[in-house]
Amino acid sequence: MRFSVGSVFRAMSATVQARPRGLVYEKHGEPAQVLQLKDISLSELGASGVHVRMLAAPINPSDINMIQGLYAVLPDLPAVGGNEGVGRVEKTGIGVTSLKPGDLVIPADAGLGTWQTEAVFKEEKLLKMPPDIPLVSAATLSVNPCTAFRMLSDFETLKPGDSVIQNAANSGVGQAVIQIAAAKGIKTINVVRDRPNLQELVDRLKSLGADHVITEEALRKPEAKDLFQKIPKPLLALNGVGGKSATELLRHLQHKGTMVTYGGMSKQPVTIPVSALIFKDVKLRGFWMTQWKRDNAQNKEELDRMIADLCTLIRKGQLSAPACQEVPLADYQSALTAAMTPYISAKQILLL
Template sequence: MKLSLLTRGRLVYRTAVLLKNSYSVSAVRDSAALLHRNHGEPSQVLQLEDLVLPQMGPESVLVKMLAAPINPSDLNMIQGTYAILPELPAVGGNEGVARVMEVGDEVKALKVGDWVIPRDAGIGTWRTAAVLKADDLVTLPKDIPVLSAATLGVNPCTAFRMLSDFEELKPGDTVIQNAANSGVGQAVIQIAAAKGIQSINVVRDRPDLQQLSERLTALGATHVITEETLRRPEMKELFKSCPRPKLALNGVGGKSATELLRHLQSGSSMVTYGGMAKQPVTVPVSALIFKDVKIRGFWVTQWKRDNKHGECLQSYIHDISKALLQNE
């Protein structure tokens, strides 16, 4: 199985290519950036501007951005609806990979040529170059694919932590998730398959359902079903081939989340990391009383802040990078 851990979206590739090709080493003290001075729809408030980079400090580094993706949280931040908002004017983008071009006199952990990604959200990655605090960056191997490196910090990290931190999953166990074709969902499929964990992957019905199902199966999905199938009696047949899930991962909310709960084992967990339906999560009383399910939430930004200087973040990067290299 090839572990790609890359959000497959046209916008992701376009942004990555733009940042990679528009940088000139001779213009190292300038940067082109997608900037917004007000909150609103990205198409209305984002502007491409040339910025003069600040002077290097003893604890700062000059980096060249290699690639940066577009995530829903990036757009929410520009719209002003995200949980954290940088001071305006702000450069868009919460993750991406950069190469260190110059280091301050007191910087010990980084060196010229290192590849780095942000430790936290709000750093502003939709630019060609930046002067940043060395402490706000973490290194990663330079021999993994650049587009995978650029997307390592949000979706795969969310998937990895949710599969690791809420239930003790063993080979042969099952996880169920909605939004299975999202960036997080595709990462969940691949990481679960690498660990020998079966996955039930719920997607919305669509004209190209067969092609989507084949693509997710190629990533390692055990089962791919629609939201409608999730509500039908034939789910009983599915559970003849795999145990009921110990873990549900909810990126949608609303009725979809409630249906995930119906299929969990007793004593298991549902973790909510997104709400694409913009509807509340409703938990039946019977699920709490008779199945003792645990309802949890996960926000990767908070996890990174809680583990900013610990070994967990670096350990995650090591493990995922190793998996990428083994399957390249």
């Protein structure tokens, strides 16, 4: 089911007098055990505050890690969960110049706590969204598509016809990489884990623009080299898994190519063959979207340009939101369970 801005607004109007609520945790641990849905108090609006009524927010792996206490940055406790989402501006402080009531906004940084029905945020912590962007696309824009966009832009100069190889190709980042690369004429080799519904997944990724979809097991076989009779060896590898999967990406990387690590879903270290460093002179880099945003916090032109470019792709039908399952906030426990279950590809979206 898809929901529209209008339907969400109508649903909100029935509960507009309700107290603000949020998913709060007072200690780190497993989300299902430490999160509680409770009434919360709003901060004072002040001169630079923006009162936002949240509409929808996804559950991402980074959200889970933050609640578990395993993320690189952790908010002060007690805290509200969630790093991504979309909301509507209700009121602004007298010093706010970039936003007005009715504007749609998304977080400009991590750690805001988006799993709440309403909140007061600082103006500089929000980005204005065009009103014509679908709500689910807006709610899922600030993490995965931005990560994919930067990795395709910042590490190698890719031109149409070049190729990129990635693992975790069915993840939110992976799906965004496929679509953004296809829009630029860049070929993608997409590595996924074997699973019972493999053909269904292959078909879905190819419908997004994937050129080749291959399992990790197939990539290890000698026949995998035949793939590169059809397309050039990749100049860029994107690693969201780690362990043996990352080593396989390196094996197929072009001479002097780059592997960018942005995640470690296997929880295994990245092992680098000496031959890859000596004879192929590969470059190993890491990327974290949160750090990129903080490095560019004083000059938002690059961030604004990236959001504008992504919105253009959305309007053209070249970048869609991942498959989503929309869940009312009150049913957050079922959403958490689904978000942490292997092989469930639908991203859980909390309706706030």
